Amino acid sequence: MKKVLIIAMAFISLHTVAQEREKGERSEYTPEQMATLHTKRMTLALDLSAAQQEQVQNLNLSQAEMRKTQMEARKARKTSEEGAKPTADERYAMQTERLDQQIALKAEMKKILSDEQYARWEKMAKRKGKHKKGKRGGKKGKHMSRE
Numbered sequence: 001m002k003k004v005l006i007i008a009m010a011f012i013s014l015h016t017v018a019q020e021r022e023k024g025e026r027s028e029y030t031p032e033q034m035a036t037l038h039t040k041r042m043t044l045a046l047d048l049s050a051a052q053q054e055q056v057q058n059l060n061l062s063q064a065e066m067r068k069t070q071m072e073a074r075k076a077r078k079t080s081e082e083g084a085k086p087t088a089d090e091r092y093a094m095q096t097e098r099l100d101q102q103i104a105l106k107a108e109m110k111k112i113l114s115d116e117q118y119a120r121w122e123k124m125a126k127r128k129g130k131h132k133k134g135k136r137g138g139k140k141g142k143h144m145s146r147e
Contacts, residue, residue: 031064046117
C-alpha cells in the first residue's frame with residue numbers, strides 16, 4: 001500500500017511540474033518571436049508566398065503586441081485590486097472589444113490570403129478554438145452554443 005501511495009504522489013508532483021512549465025513557456029517569448037513562430041507555422045500550413053509572409057508577419061506582430069499589453073493590464077489589475085473581478089459592464093466591454101478584434105483579423109486575413117488558403121486558415125482557427133475549449137473545463141456551459 002505504501003508503494004502505491006508513493007508512486008501516486010510522485011506522479012501527481014511530476015504532473016504539476018509539467019503543467020507549470022507549459023504555462024510559463026508562452027510568456028518567455030517576445031511579441032516579435034511569437035509573431036515569427038506563428039508566421040512560420042502558417043507558412044508551412046498554408047504555403048504562403050514571400051509577400052503574404054511579410055503581410056502576415058506584420059499582422060501577427062501587431063496581434064502579439066496587443067495580447068502582451070492586454071496580459072500585462074490583466075496582471076496589473078489583479079495585483080492592484082487584489083484580484084477583484086470585473087463588473088458585468090466591464091466584462092461586456094472586454095468581450096465586445098475581443099470580438100471586434102477577431103472580426104478585424106478575419107477581414108485582414110481575407111485580404112491577404114487566397115480563397116483556398118483562407119478556407120484552410122478558418123479550419124485551423126476552428127480546430128484551435130475547439131482545443132482551447134477542451135483545456136478549459138470539458139463540459140459546455142449554458143452560455144455556449146452547440147455546434
